[in-house]
Amino acid sequence: MTSQIVTRPKTVVVATPRGGRHGGGRWIPFLVRRIGRMLIAMFVIVTAAFVVLRAAGGDPVRAALGPTAPASVVAERRAQLGLDDPLIVQFWNYLTGIVFRGDLGVSLITGRSVNELVEYRLPATVQLAGIAFIVILLIAIPLGLAIAILTAGNRRRPVEVAFTSVTGFFAAVPEYLIGVALLTLFAITIPLLPVAGISGPQSYILPVLALALGASASLSRIARVEALNVLSDDYIRTARSKRLPAAMVYFRHALPNMLTATLTLGGALLATMIAGSVLVERVFNWPGMGSAFVQAIITKDYGIVQGLAIVYAAIILVVNLLVDVVLAILDRRTTILETA
Incomplete structure (x- = not known):
């Protein structure tokens, strides 16, 4: 009888960093x-x-x-x-x-604490920027994905040209000019909405649109590029070859994989949008920090200018940090934890 030697396959143990990939x-x-x-x-x-x-x-x-x-x-x-x-x-x-x-100084004119001014004005600015950011995501991501689906493979060139032209225009126009145009059209010429201040939910429409239109245009262009990259990947072609429903291919497979870069850049836009809200608040006489900042510059109240500039800078730095944290959580391929 012939003896047979049976060898068991070796088990390879791969060491992983303590605490896991994101430990x-x-x-x-x-x-x-x-x-x-x-x-x-x-x-x-x-x-x-x-x-x-x-x-x-x-x-x-x-x-x-x-x-x-x-x-x-x-x-x-x-x-x-x-x-x-x-x-x-x-x-x-x-x-x-x-x-x-935590003392940010006092007003040179009234002697009022800048901290009190921030406590009173900051909520209105955060509400405006937060609502505008949600509107941006709700417009830019679906629009970018839809245009990518329509124009994938160099199809429908007129749609692509129209999309890039319109979004390029809105991305290039400053927020405060969009605000002036909206105010003139929908509050003065056609008095459908309030001119200034906060008098109800309708008061948010024009300032939110003024902040959101340009940023939505920029982010939708980025979302389209990311979606085109995802739609050309092998796993999307595999899903299509299996004759999966189009909705499943686009929303279950393509959408989650295009969100990482889009949300990261969206967070960066949030930081710039908070700074850009200064003039928009002035246009609509919004009771936030932006209008107070502009008024302090006009009246040469350098105490308020100095304090609010520091608050704006702190907000932008914190938002940028949160963007990096979210990126590290969502994308396990990122090296930001080692390089940032």
Whole structure:
């Protein structure tokens, strides 16, 4: 009888990083790096805001109170604000006030705390930007996917030309000009909607559209490119070869795989949109930080300008951090945890 030697296949054990692909071993260094960069960026922004406003020249208190204000009142206000101290002392007091007390300063005109102004105005700005961001996603992602489906394989060139022309136009026009056009057409010429302020749900329509149209145009172009890349992948061709329903191919297989880059860039647009809301709020007299910021510039109230500029910068930095975190969670192929 012939003996047979049976060998068992070797089991290969692949070591994985502790905590999995997105374990704490990678998250902690990532967060330490990013928070450290945020702190450095905030220090630079605070320093720049302090230096630029003081390098503008002139007496900010005199500019804020007006040329007819008595010299004694101006001198008293300067003493209250510590503007007679050396610049290095002023900067140290301002920096330590922000770091240890969260004190953003006071208005040069009214003496009101900038923190109170932010507490009162920030919710309106966040509501406006948040609703506009949701509208952007609801417009851009379906539109980009639909145009990609219609124009895949260089089909329907007129549709592609019309899409790129219209979206290119809206992407190039500043938000405040879109706001002026909408205000003129739908609130003044055809009085369908409120002209300014918050007087009900209808008050959100025009400012939200002013913020959302340009960003939706930009994001829909990006969504179309991502969708075209996904639709040309092998697994989509395999799904089609299995004669799966078109809805399943597009919404179950294509849509989730195009969302990562689209949502990432959408988050970046949210940061720029918050900054861009400054002039839109002014156009619609929206009771948010933007209108207060513009008014402070007009009245030369540098205390408010300085404080609100720091708040806007902090919001943008936090949004960018959240975008990177969401990207790392959604896309396991990303190397952002190692490189960011």
